[in-house]
Amino acid sequence: MKKLLLFVGLLTAVSCQRGFHVARQQSARLAVDAAVPADSSTVRWLAPYKQKLDQTMNMPLVTIGERLEKSTPESALDDLLADALLAQAAKQYGKAIDVSHLNYGGIRNGLPAGAVTTGNLFEVMPFDNQLVVLTLTGAQLMQFLTYFAANDNALVVGGVRVRVHDKAVTSATLTNGRAIVPDQTYTVAMSDYVANGGGGADFLKTIAQRDNVNYLIRDALIEYFRELGKAGKTITPQADGRITLE
Amino acid sequence: MDASHSNRRQFLKYLGATAVIAPALPQALLAATKAAPKATALTILHTNDVHSRLDPFPMDGSRNAGKGGVARRMTLLQQIRSEQKNTLLLDAGDIFQGTPYFNLYKGEPEMLAMNRLGYDAGTIGNHDFDGGIENMRDQFGKATFPLLVANYNFKNTVMDGRTKPWQVFKKDGIRVGVFGLGIQPKGLIPENLYKETRYLDPIDISTDMARRLRQEEKCDYVICLSHLGFKYPDATVSDQVLAAKSKDIDLIIGGHTHTFLDAPVTVNNANGKPMLINQVGFAGINLGRIDLTFEPGKAPVVGGTQVVPVG
Numbered sequence: 118m119k120k121l122l123l124f125v126g127l128l129t130a131v132s133c134q135r136g137f138h139v140a141r142q143q144s145a146r147l148a149v150d151a152a153v154p155a156d157s158s159t160v161r162w163l164a165p166y167k168q169k170l171d172q173t174m175n176m177p178l179v180t181i182g183e184r185l186e187k188s189t190p191e192s193a194l195d196d197l198l199a200d201a202l203l204a205q206a207a208k209q210y211g212k213a214i215d216v217s218h219l220n221y222g223g224i225r226n227g228l229p230a231g232a233v234t235t236g237n238l239f240e241v242m243p244f245d246n247q248l249v250v251l252t253l254t255g256a257q258l259m260q261f262l263t264y265f266a267a268n269d270n271a272l273v274v275g276g277v278r279v280r281v282h283d284k285a286v287t288s289a290t291l292t293n294g295r296a297i298v299p300d301q302t303y304t305v306a307m308s309d310y311v312a313n314g315g316g317g318a319d320f321l322k323t324i325a326q327r328d329n330v331n332y333l334i335r336d337a338l339i340e341y342f343r344e345l346g347k348a349g350k351t352i353t354p355q356a357d358g359r360i361t362l363e
Numbered sequence: 364m365d366a367s368h369s370n371r372r373q374f375l376k377y378l379g380a381t382a383v384i385a386p387a388l389p390q391a392l393l394a395a396t397k398a399a400p401k402a403t404a405l406t407i408l409h410t411n412d413v414h415s416r417l418d419p420f421p422m423d424g425s426r427n428a429g430k431g432g433v434a435r436r437m438t439l440l441q442q443i444r445s446e447q448k449n450t451l452l453l454d455a456g457d458i459f460q461g462t463p464y465f466n467l468y469k470g471e472p473e474m475l476a477m478n479r480l481g482y483d484a485g486t487i488g489n490h491d492f493d494g495g496i497e498n499m500r501d502q503f504g505k506a507t508f509p510l511l512v513a514n515y516n517f518k519n520t521v522m523d524g525r526t527k528p529w530q531v532f533k534k535d536g537i538r539v540g541v542f543g544l545g546i547q548p549k550g551l552i553p554e555n556l557y558k559e560t561r562y563l564d565p566i567d568i569s570t571d572m573a574r575r576l577r578q579e580e581k582c583d584y585v586i587c588l589s590h591l592g593f594k595y596p597d598a599t600v601s602d603q604v605l606a607a608k609s610k611d612i613d614l615i616i617g618g619h620t621h622t623f624l625d626a627p628v629t630v631n632n633a634n635g636k637p638m639l640i641n642q643v644g645f646a647g648i649n650l651g652r653i654d655l656t657f658e659p660g661k662a663p664v665v666g667g668t669q670v671v672p673v674g
Contacts, residue, residue, distance in 0.1 A: 136538070136581060136583045136659075136660075136661075137403065137536070137537050137583040137584075137657035137658060137659055137660070138583070138657065138658060138660065138661050138662040139584065139613070139655050139656070139657060139662075140402060140656050140657065140658040140662070141655075141656040142653060142654065142655050142656070143653075143654050144626050144627050144641070144651070144652060144653045144654070145652045145654075146624070146625060146626065146643055146649050146650075146651060146652070147439055147649060147650040147651075147652055148430070148648070148649055149430060149431050149432065149435045149436050149439060149647055149648060149649060149650055150429065150430050150435070150648075151419075151429050151430075153435040153438050153439055154435070154438055155432065155434035155435050155437075155438065156434045156435070156437035156438045156441065157434075158437075159433055159434040159437040159476070159479060159480075160434045162475075162476075162479065163417060163418075163433065163434065163472065163476070166417070166464065166468060166472045167417075167418065169467070170463055170464060170467055170468075173463070173467055174463060235463075236463075239463060245460055245461075245493070247553060309553075329553035329554065329555060331495065331553060331555055331556060333466075336466075
């Protein structure tokens with residue numbers, strides 16, 4: 118009987134339970150910095166991933182004769198990067214690309230003389246921008262070139278030769294031989310950043326035919342440089358005069 | 364029995380980045396509370412937007428040089444777990460993308476590191492789609508913890524059935540309900556990455572979810588793991604918007620906006636009751652820590668809700 122009472126008592130206590138409430142609370146934002154020693158077993162676990170990563174990042178892709186820097190209105194580096202995007206965009210897109218474009222501000226470092234590594238290209242293009250192909254009319258293409266010629270005071274473009282007078286584009290010629298006609302359409306490869314209006318080119322946000330290609334601009338550069346290096350020769354890229362200031 | 368359901372929680376004053384606590388209760392009542400039975404401690408630990416930062420930032424003179432890294436986070440976690448029996452380690456999304464680790468390994472070491480560190484749950488950020496939804500399936504499939512997201516309908520995608528909306532964690536009798544919320548993918552994530560993932564309204568979903576956790580699942584504490592973002596200048600749904608419209612959420616652990624909060628922010632919910640939002644930057648530079656002490660039953664009745672705003 119006593120046991121039963123105890124049992125009933127317990128049951129009552131449990132059924133009367135109304136859960137818990139927070140009586141006190143406090144918070145801290147803990148810095149994960151050099152003051153905290155690294156856990157050695159975690160370091161050991163990560164080591165194989167890190168070693169292979171370092172090998173990949175340090176792997177030479179191609180050897181260049183001299184250091185390359187971006188420059189306005191044009192430089193060997195500007196041309197090389199734009200040509201890389203033009204070639205790789207066409208491969209990824211599976212259709213012809215008329216023009217490639219990189220925003221000048223997005224090129225964050227030059228390339229050292231000697232072996233160019235994947236790591237170097239991560240410094241040139243640290244952002245994970247994806248390739249976007251916009252189909253522009255000839256009129257929109259001219260508007261596009263004019264906008265960036267004025268806004269960036271530089272045009273990092275492939276597939277097109279441009280004459281600029283006082284920051285305005287006076288003429289543009291496609292290297293694939295197509296004429297730029299106002300109401301014909303042209304494919305333009307660029308970063309999602311630019312296509313989203315990130316360079317201030319708001320008119321791009323409303324372009325109806327937009328293809329998002331799941332392909333990083335940086336990967337385009339890495340693959341193009343790897344191709345360049347396959348012959349095993351030192352290359353000395355030059356600016357080819359595609360931008361003419363009048 | 365206890366008319367004052369609304370006073371279930373007490374509200375505390377946060378002083379700067381660390382410590383805190385000044386229960387807004389009269390001293391006499393506080394003394395009475397002290398006499399109350401067994402208290403149970405629970406420590407909530409959290410990260411957001413770690414972005415593949417497995418190693419610390421390189422020592423290149425930049426602002427975050429030398430900060431972060433999973434091996435150091437492990438040390439902190441071990442220290443805390445040696446002192447606290449009941450812990451929950453949560454992540455608010457964007458595990459992937461941001462270092463070459465992701466480009467090379469597609470997210471595997473990030474997931475395996477989270478397993479090693481003992482994460483209890485995570486939610487999905489927009490960058491977790493960056494390798495494509497098939498890659499998300501492959502990498503998230505390596506997780507030994509649940510990925511919680513209540514407002515993504517993955518039907519017709521390879522992620523169908525691979526996430527849960529919520530989970531209840533039991534810690535020394537305390538029931539903690541955790542659910543996850545993802546951000547609107549349209550316009551943010553290329554469609555070919557998220558495919559037929561359907562985004563459901565996070566306010567509607569979380570109202571149902573939190574009520575269910577509170578009432579049907581009898582949770583003592585409800586946490587929303589959110590990748591909506593802390594707040595926006597326009598009416599875009601955010602943790603702030605969600606908090607103000609919520610009724611049953613105690614804590615939102617947020618992400619996406621890489622917001623460095625010195626301490627959790629207190630927001631009054633739809634019933635005028637304060638709840639917390641926290642977010643600790645990005646890249647694993649910080650580990651967020653919230654220590655809760657639970658006592659049995661409902662909070663003592665206090666005349667009127669006293670709210671001490673965050674300083």
